[in-house]
Amino acid sequence: MAFENIIGHDRQKRFLKYFLENKNIPHAFLFCGQEGIGKRKMALEFVRHLFCETRDACGTCRPCLKLERGSHPDLVVIQNEGSIGIDDSRLISKEISEHPFEAEKRAIIIDNAETMTTEAANALLKTIEEPPPNNHFFIITSSERDIPMTIRSRCTRVPFSLLSTAQLENYFHDAKDIGPERASLLSSISFGSIGGGLFWLDDENFSIRLKLARIISGQTTGFVTSSSVAEMASRTDRTAAMHLAFLLSFFRDLFVRYETGDASRIVNTDLAGELDATRYDPGWVERSIKRIQESVRVMRYNVNRWLIFENLLIQITGNR
Ligand SMILES: [Zn+2]
Numbered sequence: 627m628a629f630e631n632i633i634g635h636d637r638q639k640r641f642l643k644y645f646l647e648n649k650n651i652p653h654a655f656l657f658c659g660q661e662g663i664g665k666r667k668m669a670l671e672f673v674r675h676l677f678c679e680t681r682d683a684c685g686t687c688r689p690c691l692k693l694e695r696g697s698h699p700d701l702v703v704i705q706n707e708g709s710i711g712i713d714d715s716r717l718i719s720k721e722i723s724e725h726p727f728e729a730e731k732r733a734i735i736i737d738n739a740e741t742m743t744t745e746a747a748n749a750l751l752k753t754i755e756e757p758p759p760n761n762h763f764f765i766i767t768s769s770e771r772d773i774p775m776t777i778r779s780r781c782t783r784v785p786f787s788l789l790s791t792a793q794l795e796n797y798f799h800d801a802k803d804i805g806p807e808r809a810s811l812l813s814s815i816s817f818g819s820i821g822g823g824l825f826w827l828d829d830e831n832f833s834i835r836l837k838l839a840r841i842i843s844g845q846t847t848g849f850v851t852s853s854s855v856a857e858m859a860s861r862t863d864r865t866a867a868m869h870l871a872f873l874l875s876f877f878r879d880l881f882v883r884y885e886t887g888d889a890s891r892i893v894n895t896d897l898a899g900e901l902d903a904t905r906y907d908p909g910w911v912e913r914s915i916k917r918i919q920e921s922v923r924v925m926r927y928n929v930n931r932w933l934i935f936e937n938l939l940i941q942i943t944g945n946r
Pocket of ligand 1: 679
């Protein structure tokens with residue numbers, strides 16, 4: 627029972643294994659940590675152990691096969707594209723008002739729980755305050771501070787840490803069959819998460835990243851280009867967040883490149899040409915980092931991602 631399908635997180639695995647072995651399972655877990663790091667996978671793996679006839683996630687018994695097919699009636703997964711609303715909370719209360727159908731227990735996974743509306747969160751709170759026995763919640767979030775304290779305080783917290791560069795490199799090389807050079811680059815630019823690496827594996831995302839680097843370095847100029855690159859970069863919440871994170875890493879690389887000269891600490895190793903082409907000014911780097919951080923903050927509460935991104939590029943390139 628080693629949760630061997632999941633990369634890294636050994637401490638978290640031991641912690642979860644302890645509950646399974648002692649058959650003393652908290653009624654609510656809070657899995658928190660960076661996006662794309664394996665939190666949801668870990669919750670599903672835990673449920674496989676919980677439901678399996680041999681308690682070992684054998685993969686061949688009836689419950690294991692049903693989980694594999696996504697058709698186990700005692701696993702409820704809430705994961706909305708937008709936000710988690712009151713209808714989702716009502717669905718949960720309806721489900722848990724009944725006995726589990728096939729397993730001894732029911733598992734409710736709430737992914738991206740930070741997107742819960744206040745109404746949904748209040749309803750969920752009532753549910754987990756006095757949950758009917760044999761119901762186990764897995765509340766998953768990459769933004770713990772957006773989960774109301776009243777809910778957090780009723781959960782067993784399992785914080786997930788970033789994966790190491792070596793773990794990521796092995797994953798991309800072995801599991802994804804990517805050549806050593808690209809696997810090494812992906813591990814470096816993935817911000818410690820598998821999801822991050824997979825994001826940059828997408829050709830469109832990767833090419834926008836290069837276009838952004840060229841705009842920052844001054845190799846590409848012009849408002850129309852900046853505006854269209856900003857539009858592509860910000861087409862979803864996720865792409866906007868990732869490209870903002872990239873911009874931060876690019877400016878940190880500029881600092882490293884010109885202040886320390888230590889090439890081994892550069893993250894965006896494939897962008898050496900763009901880093902070299904940038905006219906370095908420490909004040910500009912500092913101001914730009916502040917502006918990017920401010921954009922990250924504003925974007926959490928503002929729907930006009932394109933405008934924010936476009937303004938950011940104008941401010942950075944116009945303020946050298
Ligand atoms: Zn099984």
